[in-house]
Amino acid sequence: MTELPELAPDRRRVRIGEAAHRAGxxxxxLRYYEEIGLLVPSGHSSGGCREYGPDELARVARIRELQELIGLNLEEIRGVVGREDRIGTLRDAFNQTDDPRERGALLLEALEMTEALHERVAAKVERIAGFRDELAERIARYRELLGESVPERARRQAR
Amino acid sequence: MTELPELAPDRRRVRIGEAAHRAGxxxxxLRYYEEIGLLVPSGHSSGGCREYGPDELARVARIRELQELIGLNLEEIRGVVGREDRIGTLRDAFNQTDDPRERGALLLEALEMTEALHERVAAKVERIAGFRDELAERIARYRELLGESVPERARRQAR
DNA sequence: TGAGGATCTTACGTGAACGTAAACGTCCAA
DNA sequence: TTGGACGTTTACGTTCACGTAAGATCCTCA
Structure with a gap:
């Protein structure tokens, strides 16, 4: 027993090497993301080493998702996650305030920003799905032609 | 009547300025695409001006689709459209040859390449759709909270 | 305590996908 | 036939998202 057994998705804070490795x-x-204010490590060691917690790692994943999946650039992503941060912050404020008007304003902002992103993503899904279906049709046509001109075993061999 | 009325999506060949404008x-x-062998204009005027036909314009659209929608880079796109060209060429060969083995080989190549792309696109659709649904859930939660804390007319005003 | 691996800052380099400018040639309506 | 819009080649510039190298510093463990 030279170290604690790690349970659950690892709640400890790690330095940049392991953080990068885990986030892929x-x-x-990571340093670049910090440079442009996209992801600031939650703390530093006494000597100045960056320390990343699970939240930061999750954020990297989110950034990559927005980047590769949706095709946003880092500037746009900074906007999105920045607003998400703000929602988180405001969530606290939300729970602190009893003023229903303030609560409503905060929620409205969160809602509208999420709706905007949703709309964008949904549109993209539609377009890509159409593209996918088009490809599927092509495949079907090829298969049909192939079935007419090539015996089954030749196709199996080509796998 | 100083010019012919344009019917149908314009079958005439245009020079680079109009081509670029139409393709957005x-x-x-366009010159860059030619430089990297991605899209060669179908002809030139006697003086050397590039001339693009409707096929080329369609190809630009396809390139942009693969680029922006799927996120392929121009090198990958060159591979995809190159193989598509080859399929087109082979389609002619297909109709010329009576050798069923050659026909089968051509079809198999077309099929497999299309399947590979389809798989990639389909995977992307799944992931993005999941992302979209996640956003939709968030929106639903916000709406619920909003319904509890904000009167209807405030929301209508915020549209 | 000290050796060696990990991390720090600073700064220049890189590849993709074009943008931009200069100097020259083409096209066509008046 | 000519003037102005349009097009050509050549070549250097630019932005984004990092890569990479250098030299100093930190962390950890024997």
């Missing part, structure tokens, strides 16, 4: 990005990428 | 890209982009 380079150390340079 | 810059002239530089």
């Amino acid at each position: 990005v380079s150390e340079r990428t | 890209v810059s002239e530089r982009t």
Whole structure:
């Protein structure tokens, strides 16, 4: 028993090497994200080493998702996650305030921003799905032609 | 009647300025595509001006689709459209040859390449759709909270 | 305590996909 | 036939998202 057994998805804070490894990005990428104010490590060691907690790692995943999946650039992503942060902050304020008007304003902002992103994503889904279906049709046509001109075993062999 | 009325989606060949305008890209982009062998204009005027036909314009659209929608880079796109070209060429060969084995080989290549792309696109659709649904859930939660704390007319006003 | 691996800052380099400018040639309506 | 819009080549510039190298510093463990 030289170290604590790790249970659950690892709640400890790690330095940049392990953080990068876990997030599947380079150390340079993490430093760059910090450079442009996209992801600031939650703390530093006494000597100045960056320390990342699970929240930061999750954020990297989100950033990559927005980048690769949706195709946003880092500037746009900064906007999105920035607003999400703000929602989180406001969530606290929400729970602190009893003023229903303030609560409503905060919620409205969160709602509208999420709706905007949703609309964008939904549109993209539609377009890509159409593209996918088009490809599927092509495949069906090829298969049909193939069935007419090539015996079954030739196709199996080509796998 | 100083010019022919244009019917149908314009079958005439145009020079780079109009081509770029119609395709929604810059002239530089078209020249660049030619530079990297992605899109060669179908002909030139006697003086050397590039001339683009409707096929080329459609191809630009396809390139942009693969680029922006799927997120392929131009090198990958060159592979995809190149193989598509090859399929087109082979389609002719297909109709010329009576050798069923050659026909089968051509079809198999077309099929497999299309299947590979389809798989990739389908996977992306799944992921993005999941993302979209996640956003939809968030929106639903916000709406619920909002319904509890904000009167209807305030929301209508915020539209 | 000290050796060596991890991390720090600073700064220049890189590849993709074009943008932009200069100097020259083409096209066509008046 | 000519003037102005349009097009050509050549070549250097730019932005984004990092890569990479250097030299100093930190952390950890024997």
